[in-house]
Amino acid sequence: MPPRAPLAIVGIGCRYPGSHGSEQLWETLIEGREEIVEQPGYRARTRASAVASPTQPGARRRGSIGAVDGFDWRAFQMSPRESKYVDPQQRLLLETAWEAIEDAGLPFERLAGTRTAVFVGIMWPDYAKLLAENPAQLAGYATSGLGFALAANRISYAFDLRGPSVSLDVQCASSLIAVSLAAGAIWSGEAEMALAGGVNLILSADSDMMMSRAGILSAEGRCRTFDADADGFVRSEGVGLVVLKPLERALADGDRVLAAIRGVACNHDGRRAPLTAPSHESQVELVRRACANAGVEPGQLDYVELHGTGTQRGDPIEAAALGEAVGRGRSPGNRCLVGSIKTNIGHCESAAGVASLIKVALAMHRGLIPPTINHRERNPAIDADALGVDLVTAAQRWPAPSRPALAGVNGLSLGGGNAHVVLEQAPGDPVASPPRTAGARLAALPVSARTRGSLRAMCLAYAERLDRIGEDADALRELCAAAALRRTHHEHRVAVCAQSADALASALRKRAAQIGAATSALPPRRAAPRVALLVPASFDERRRAALLRHLAELGPEPPPALIDVADWAGAGSDRWDALLELQTEEACEELAAALYGAGCSLRWSALYGTRCAVVALPPYRWERERLWIDPEGPPADVADAGSESQNAFRTRSGEQSRAEA
Amino acid sequence: MSAEPETFIEPLRAFIVERHLDGRATLPDDAPLLDWGVLDSLALADLTGFIEERFALRVPIEAITPANFSNLRTIAAMLSGLDAASG
Numbered sequence: 052m053p054p055r056a057p058l059a060i061v062g063i064g065c066r067y068p069g070s071h072g073s074e075q076l077w078e079t080l081i082e083g084r085e086e087i088v089e090q091p092g093y094r095a096r097t098r099a100s101a102v103a104s105p106t107q108p109g110a111r112r113r114g115s116i117g118a119v120d121g122f123d124w125r126a127f128q129m130s131p132r133e134s135k136y137v138d139p140q141q142r143l144l145l146e147t148a149w150e151a152i153e154d155a156g157l158p159f160e161r162l163a164g165t166r167t168a169v170f171v172g173i174m175w176p177d178y179a180k181l182l183a184e185n186p187a188q189l190a191g192y193a194t195s196g197l198g199f200a201l202a203a204n205r206i207s208y209a210f211d212l213r214g215p216s217v218s219l220d221v222q223c224a225s226s227l228i229a230v231s232l233a234a235g236a237i238w239s240g241e242a243e244m245a246l247a248g249g250v251n252l253i254l255s256a257d258s259d260m261m262m263s264r265a266g267i268l269s270a271e272g273r274c275r276t277f278d279a280d281a282d283g284f285v286r287s288e289g290v291g292l293v294v295l296k297p298l299e300r301a302l303a304d305g306d307r308v309l310a311a312i313r314g315v316a317c318n319h320d321g322r323r324a325p326l327t328a329p330s331h332e333s334q335v336e337l338v339r340r341a342c343a344n345a346g347v348e349p350g351q352l353d354y355v356e357l358h359g360t361g362t363q364r365g366d367p368i369e370a371a372a373l374g375e376a377v378g379r380g381r382s383p384g385n386r387c388l389v390g391s392i393k394t395n396i397g398h399c400e401s402a403a404g405v406a407s408l409i410k411v412a413l414a415m416h417r418g419l420i421p422p423t424i425n426h427r428e429r430n431p432a433i434d435a436d437a438l439g440v441d442l443v444t445a446a447q448r449w450p451a452p453s454r455p456a457l458a459g460v461n462g463l464s465l466g467g468g469n470a471h472v473v474l475e476q477a478p479g480d481p482v483a484s485p486p487r488t489a490g491a492r493l494a495a496l497p498v499s500a501r502t503r504g505s506l507r508a509m510c511l512a513y514a515e516r517l518d519r520i521g522e523d524a525d526a527l528r529e530l531c532a533a534a535a536l537r538r539t540h541h542e543h544r545v546a547v548c549a550q551s552a553d554a555l556a557s558a559l560r561k562r563a564a565q566i567g568a569a570t571s572a573l574p575p576r577r578a579a580p581r582v583a584l585l586v587p588a589s590f591d592e593r594r595r596a597a598l599l600r601h602l603a604e605l606g607p608e609p610p611p612a613l614i615d616v617a618d619w620a621g622a623g624s625d626r627w628d629a630l631l632e633l634q635t636e637e638a639c640e641e642l643a644a645a646l647y648g649a650g651c652s653l654r655w656s657a658l659y660g661t662r663c664a665v666v667a668l669p670p671y672r673w674e675r676e677r678l679w680i681d682p683e684g685p686p687a688d689v690a691d692a693g694s695e696s697q698n699a700f701r702t703r704s705g706e707q708s709r710a711e712a
Numbered sequence: 713m714s715a716e717p718e719t720f721i722e723p724l725r726a727f728i729v730e731r732h733l734d735g736r737a738t739l740p741d742d743a744p745l746l747d748w749g750v751l752d753s754l755a756l757a758d759l760t761g762f763i764e765e766r767f768a769l770r771v772p773i774e775a776i777t778p779a780n781f782s783n784l785r786t787i788a789a790m791l792s793g794l795d796a797a798s799g
Contacts, residue, residue: 128748130750132755191757191758574743575743576742576744
């Protein structure tokens with residue numbers, strides 16, 4: 052079978068212990084940090100937690116992603132009542148999908164309605180267990196809030212994605228199998244793009260207890276892949292999603308390609324080994340088949356990101372299988388490098404495979420392989436020399452810089468389901484920064500959000516980003532172009548226009564301070580803004596012509612009304628949502644900023660062209676509110692709560708009648 | 713004599729704000745309930761139950777349309793019509 056067309060990884064959204072977003076994850080990795088903490092205690096008060104388990108061996112330390120009880124219900128237009136009944140894993144996936152799409156530089160409207168697939172790995176129903184312990188609190192929304200299917204389906208719904216939408220559980224291989232199936236959906240033509248990955252939250256103590264008793268958790272609380280002292284893994288939380296599209300299309304669209312998927316394979320051990328034990332032969336076949344699908348020889352792989360849980364029995368089997376598949380016939384100076392992200396962030400279970408994939412994609416994009424930490428002495432059962440593999444214990448460059456790097460990502464599971472993905476370094480073809488139109492001294496920067504609070508935070512985040520640009524005019528133009536062309540324009544908007552990054556930053560800070568406090572009212576449907584431009588009497592024919600030309604280029608929707616100041620005595624100003632008073636002959640950039648701030652949609656390509664590089668913009672700033680089932684809260688039974696509401700109302704209307712009387 | 717639409721708006725508002733918005737937001741008459749995910753098929757059953765109990769009005773299945781449940785005003789107008797019909 053001929054190799055398939057490579058798929059580009061064009062965006063990443065992730066939260067793993069110690070980091071939010073791929074930039075921070077990279078810092079964790081390249082600095083060789085271990086992001087494992089003393090168990091912060093269960094977030095949820097459950098009966099199980101009373102008998103659990105900092106005392107259980109291996110359950111003392113873990114990787115945590117911090118608070119997960121909050122959710123920005125306004126950003127996702129999900130009522131607070133429904134939000135409370137939605138598994139926080141689903142809510143995290145929604146936020147992470149948003150961040151991944153933003154990271155890919157894809158405005159939501161370009162994605163909506165497309166045959167984009169969603170494949171998501173998920174394995175623990177902890178929130179459902181929490182609710183089940185409080186049956187009085189169950190509500191109808193739990194039907195859709197707790198089902199695993201909705202983990203993928205809710206993303207498809209939120210962003211109007213119409214390709215296959217599947218949640219899957221293959222335990223610790225879940226998210227890598229999700230990536231494999233997503234790739235398959237694109238290759239089969241069923242999907243044109245895909246979001247794939249997984250999520251893992253630990254909200255109740257019973258899973259700790261089971262795994263501790265199964266003897267697979269590290270009593271030391273440290274993952275030591277391939278080490279003589281390896282004694283099991285550390286449990287961790289996490290969520291990660293990647294955005295995939297055909298490489299050819301990504302290059303045509305001017306996307307930033309982090310790495311390319313060349314081939315995938317999934318299999319199962321069958322009855323070759325006991326159910327929960329890994330099979331050497333199956334792992335060898337897996338890697339060989341993934342390479343064959345990719346059209347590469349296993350011996351060409353420069354690096355393999357191990358499943359690498361750090362167990363005494365599992366590590367040697369994985370090492371031996373890799374050695375047989377990829378290590379044979381290599382010269383001593385050309386060993387296959389290996390490593391494991393689990394030494395940094397622990398084992399994120401159903402979000403682990405995609406963490407490995409993200410690590411390798413980042414390593415390819417940045418040209419550096421991060422170190423595997425916690426390694427002192429090799430596990431004597433692993434004969435690395437004979438196997439032709441070498442653990443990366445200090446950051447290093449890719450071994451063959453003259454050609455694109457090739458790497459494998461291994462994902463195994465307790466139940467015997469396995470996956471392997473072959474990645475290739477992307478062709479280094481960054482889109483040139485947009486040509487500077489002659490005489491363009493000004494830059495217009497649009498910022499938007501779904502709520503006023505988020506808008507304020509986004510303005511400040513952009514200001515910080517601008518502070519780092521300094522005098523670099525090209526970087527400034529790239530940033531503004533990406534904000535205009537590569538970001539979703541939400542309903543709450545601010546735009547500023549200035550000559551330098553400094554001036555834009557201070558203008559944004561000033562505007563942020565002026566944004567009014569959020570109203571608690573659920574806003575009415577946003578009608579098209581009525582915008583009027585007041586044209587000064589001093590405008591001669593030439594200025595007037597320039598204004599009309601700018602308006603024709605920017606194509607504001609809805610088009611503003613032009614009013615001559617001479618004809619306007621201030622009457623009827625309430626007919627307009629925004630009255631923009633032109634002082635002088637406004638530059639096109641100034642006009643764009645004013646119209647955008649007034650709520651108009653613009654053809655930003657008039658200022659920045661159509662091809663625009665994806666550069667790092669500030670991620671969305673969520674305005675989360677705590678939405679969580681309180682185990683001791685009032686019951687949520689429909690009839691009960693209904694009558695409560697009615698009672699509350701009756702009281703109020705009773706008061707009202709007394710007042711009237 | 714049928715009840716004016718205004719008669720229905722405040723009770724509906726109080727119910728939806730408390731029950732679906734968890735008291736976290738106020739609800740203008742024209743806020744789009746469907747766009748905001750406040751009303752969906754699960755919430756509609758709940759709301760029609762409240763309407764039956766509070767106003768002794770049965771909402772016929774053919775009246776359950778997105779246009780009728782678009783915002784507080786449209787629901788109240790529909791109920792006012794039902795009230796008139798039930799005499």
